[in-house]
Amino acid sequence: MHDLDPLVAMLNRLKLTALRDQLDNLIDEASRRELTIREALVLFCEREIARRDQRRVDMAFGLARFPFVRDLTGFDFGAQPSIDKAQIRELAAGRFIPNGETVLLLGPPGVGKTHLAVAIGREAIVAGYTVFFTPATTVVAQLAKAHGDGRLEDRLTHYAKPKLLIVDELGYLPFEPNAAHLFFQLVSRRYEKGAMLVTSNRAVGEWGAVFGDPAAATAILDRLLHHSHVITIRGDSYRLREKRRAGLIKTAQPRQEQPA
Ligand code: ADP
Numbered sequence: 001m002h003d004l005d006p007l008v009a010m011l012n013r014l015k016l017t018a019l020r021d022q023l024d025n026l027i028d029e030a031s032r033r034e035l036t037i038r039e040a041l042v043l044f045c046e047r048e049i050a051r052r053d054q055r056r057v058d059m060a061f062g063l064a065r066f067p068f069v070r071d072l073t074g075f076d077f078g079a080q081p082s083i084d085k086a087q088i089r090e091l092a093a094g095r096f097i098p099n100g101e102t103v104l105l106l107g108p109p110g111v112g113k114t115h116l117a118v119a120i121g122r123e124a125i126v127a128g129y130t131v132f133f134t135p136a137t138t139v140v141a142q143l144a145k146a147h148g149d150g151r152l153e154d155r156l157t158h159y160a161k162p163k164l165l166i167v168d169e170l171g172y173l174p175f176e177p178n179a180a181h182l183f184f185q186l187v188s189r190r191y192e193k194g195a196m197l198v199t200s201n202r203a204v205g206e207w208g209a210v211f212g213d214p215a216a217a218t219a220i221l222d223r224l225l226h227h228s229h230v231i232t233i234r235g236d237s238y239r240l241r242e243k244r245r246a247g248l249i250k251t252a253q254p255r256q257e258q259p260a
């Protein structure tokens with residue numbers, strides 16, 4: 001409706017789209033609150049910046065490829081007493097990211113490892129960091145394929161870029177023979193430069209078996225554990241707990257559950 005308005009034309013040219021879209025409301029608000037010109041300019045700039053920040057966050061979420069939408073407020077800490085809430089909040093504050101540190105989230109299936117990984121990743125994005133989430137099997141398969149195609153360097157560079165790389169579900173599926181070697185290269189590439197968050201249902205002592213190569217697993221762990229925060233979650237699967245509460249299951253039965 002403002003297409004012919006020279007102010008709208010200028011806002012378009014300056015790409016001040018939030019201001020353009022909310023122009024009438026903002027002008028009304030400024031006059032209703034009897035703002036000075038300076039205060040009104042502050043209000044207008046705040047709205048424009050808020051829109052841009054939101055856009056950046058939306059875009060970064062798309063690029064991060066989280067498997068589901070989860071946040072810390074949606075995490076029931078009461079259900080998982082083995083988790084130190086303060087430690088998770090500290091990690092979500094993101095200081096480990098510029099320091100290039102590693103977070104290991106360990107525990108049986110269904111205890112909220114992926115949920116927490118996504119929630120921490122989400123906070124990191126809001127704080128302005130780039131994040132990429134990948135299942136462990138995918139990253140290894142991609143590296144193996146790139147290796148076969150003679151493009152391993154490109155692929156390693158790709159995975160080295162995000163400020164936080166989340167590798168989920170290490171150990172759920174057996175790796176291919178070359179995996180330890182490839183994963184080692186990835187970890188070395190990021191070592192002390194970019195932060196990693198790795199989730200696994202296997203204790204670090206079992207990683208030799210996971211990788212089928214104890215020496216390589218030791219070399220990988222050596223780097224991952226050097227500047228690390230290890231969180232071991234002990235407890236019941238949250239999904240099973242919910243079902244038990246609903247009376248669908250009578251007792252706590254340990255069973256292998258498929259990851260979400
Ligand atoms: P894991 O990765 O450890 O196998 P997930 O993070 O995928 O477990 O959790 C399984 C499901 O249960 C997800 O939908 C997750 O959001 C939910 N969940 C797990 N633990 C909690 C919790 N403490 N509070 C709220 N939801 C939880």
Ligand code: MG
Nearest residue numbers: 113114259260
């Ligand atoms: Mg998981």
